[in-house]
Amino acid sequence: MMKLKRKVAATLLGVMAVLTICPAGVANATEVNTYTYNYDYWGLEYESPDAYTPVSYTDGKALGTTSMKLPKGLYARDNHLFVADTGNNRILELLEEDGKLTLVREITEVKGDLEVLTLSGPLDMFQAENGDIYIADTGNYRVLHVTEDLEVVKVITRPDATTVDQTIEFEPTKLVVDRVGRVFTLAKNVNKGLMQFEADGSFIGFLGANEVVFSMSDKIKKMFSTKAQKEQMIDFVPVEYNNLYIDDLSFVYCTTDVFEEADADAGTAKPIRKLNSLGKDILIRNGEYYPIGDLQWTNAAGMNGPSRIVDITAFDDGTYYVADRIRGRIFGYDEQGHLLYAFGGPGNKLGYFMIPSAIEHIGTDLYVLDSTTGGITRFSRTEFGTLIHDALREYEVGDYAKAAEYWEEVLALNGNYELAYIGIGRSLLREKDYKGAMEYFEVKRDSDNYSRAWKYYRKDWIENNMGYVIIVLIVLALIPSVVKGIKKVRREAREEYELEHKNK
Numbered sequence: 001m002m003k004l005k006r007k008v009a010a011t012l013l014g015v016m017a018v019l020t021i022c023p024a025g026v027a028n029a030t031e032v033n034t035y036t037y038n039y040d041y042w043g044l045e046y047e048s049p050d051a052y053t054p055v056s057y058t059d060g061k062a063l064g065t066t067s068m069k070l071p072k073g074l075y076a077r078d079n080h081l082f083v084a085d086t087g088n089n090r091i092l093e094l095l096e097e098d099g100k101l102t103l104v105r106e107i108t109e110v111k112g113d114l115e116v117l118t119l120s121g122p123l124d125m126f127q128a129e130n131g132d133i134y135i136a137d138t139g140n141y142r143v144l145h146v147t148e149d150l151e152v153v154k155v156i157t158r159p160d161a162t163t164v165d166q167t168i169e170f171e172p173t174k175l176v177v178d179r180v181g182r183v184f185t186l187a188k189n190v191n192k193g194l195m196q197f198e199a200d201g202s203f204i205g206f207l208g209a210n211e212v213v214f215s216m217s218d219k220i221k222k223m224f225s226t227k228a229q230k231e232q233m234i235d236f237v238p239v240e241y242n243n244l245y246i247d248d249l250s251f252v253y254c255t256t257d258v259f260e261e262a263d264a265d266a267g268t269a270k271p272i273r274k275l276n277s278l279g280k281d282i283l284i285r286n287g288e289y290y291p292i293g294d295l296q297w298t299n300a301a302g303m304n305g306p307s308r309i310v311d312i313t314a315f316d317d318g319t320y321y322v323a324d325r326i327r328g329r330i331f332g333y334d335e336q337g338h339l340l341y342a343f344g345g346p347g348n349k350l351g352y353f354m355i356p357s358a359i360e361h362i363g364t365d366l367y368v369l370d371s372t373t374g375g376i377t378r379f380s381r382t383e384f385g386t387l388i389h390d391a392l393r394e395y396e397v398g399d400y401a402k403a404a405e406y407w408e409e410v411l412a413l414n415g416n417y418e419l420a421y422i423g424i425g426r427s428l429l430r431e432k433d434y435k436g437a438m439e440y441f442e443v444k445r446d447s448d449n450y451s452r453a454w455k456y457y458r459k460d461w462i463e464n465n466m467g468y469v470i471i472v473l474i475v476l477a478l479i480p481s482v483v484k485g486i487k488k489v490r491r492e493a494r495e496e497y498e499l500e501h502k503n504k
Helices: 002-019 216-223 227-232 261-266 383-397 400-413 418-430 434-443 447-464 466-503
Strands: 036-039 045-047 052-059 073-077 080-085 090-097 100-107 109-111 116-118 124-127 133-137 142-146 152-156 172-177 183-187 194-197 203-207 243-246 252-255 272-275 309-314 320-324 329-333 339-344 356-362 365-370 375-381
Touching: 073 124, 073 356, 073 365, 080 124, 080 356, 109 142, 124 172, 133 172, 142 172, 142 183, 172 243, 183 243, 243 309, 252 309, 320 356, 339 383, 375 383, 383 400, 383 418, 400 418, 418 434, 418 447, 434 447, 447 466
Parallel strands: 309 356
Antiparallel strands: 036 045, 036 339, 052 375, 073 080, 080 090, 090 100, 109 116, 124 133, 133 142, 142 152, 172 183, 183 194, 194 203, 243 252, 252 272, 309 320, 320 329, 329 339, 356 365, 365 375
16 A cells, blocks of 8 residues: 555646646656645655744854764753764863853863873764763774763773674764663674663673665575675675664664665665664554655656655654754654654755754754754744644543644644644544544544444444344344245235135
């Protein structure tokens, strides 16, 4: 069904392109014409009111320091924002007050027991609740754990373990830390999953190895190859993750930009994972399409193929936002995997990006780092975006009537917003108004929820009309006997009539 809808969408887009021919040329049917957009049931893009609006841009000059050079990482703790200014071998600690960012300090070195340790090409950092800071000091092949005053607590280097390839350098790229101090890090050329370290720095093992990715042509080639040819082939190995985020419940979100374009085209790629403590992917994907970014794309201006997710940040209400490095767009999803909205795009004006490298949030504001321009864009949530999140929150806490009210307000601002219809239907379903829920699900072709509502509606109808059902069943059961009796009486009457006439 998913592939069919995508084929229909592609056909419709082709028809739209033909119908929009004008003297100036042919309009690109898949080009984003508005800042914020979404996709309908058929995978076609449609306009949407802004859920987030860009309000400020902050670079090194605005912070009173030198320009950032190829910054790669963002991390937020309370109202502090940390930036991995990779090209300048430093970490910038910023303070957010009333939406404005100011520089607190530049971290270029930390204090060891016997010497000062200088940073080299740091790619990421994390601050624990007690103020301790963890730095992926990539160029120095180590993870630094320091106090808030930058005194070294421990240094994590390549583990001396049989499961770790001792022929490659330990180059940590991204890291997160859970509540008990366990460190999860990604490292270059390591594709066994996340490397886990105990609070004392000892190596635990790997978590959440990614799936093996290979093309169908490679698989067919290997099937028909000789033993000698197979031995010369490069083994299929799991792909690497490219970023991490840990939420308040210690679930680790991972992103990867390595997958087959055919899988993205079919809508089945999994560039976003959510790992539990056992390394199992528990991300919910109940939307019409998997959370993969754009559903339709063109190959133009050097922007080829599907969205390639580079970073992720998650809110307490279960929603999460990802950044696409290919076309500079931000995609927001709810806990069920429905696309809430998408915004942004390629460009060098406010709200657009050259190459986004990281995304974070403070409160409800989003912060997006551009590695090319060396600046941070702040986005504030609009009334439309706030109503959507209010509806999702009320539904999660069990106030379904209130959630439906918020969804009604969303529809007043955007009558095409499909998730509002589904949200009202889900609220009515929880309120046991099954018939009303069916009507809303039918409008937006939500067959799964419609079937669920119909099942409950049928069950309720039978329970409420059981007496009538029993009477009908009894009547139906008696009909054969009654018909048989009528036929018998008619037959006997006919026989008597014929006998009387025969005797005469």
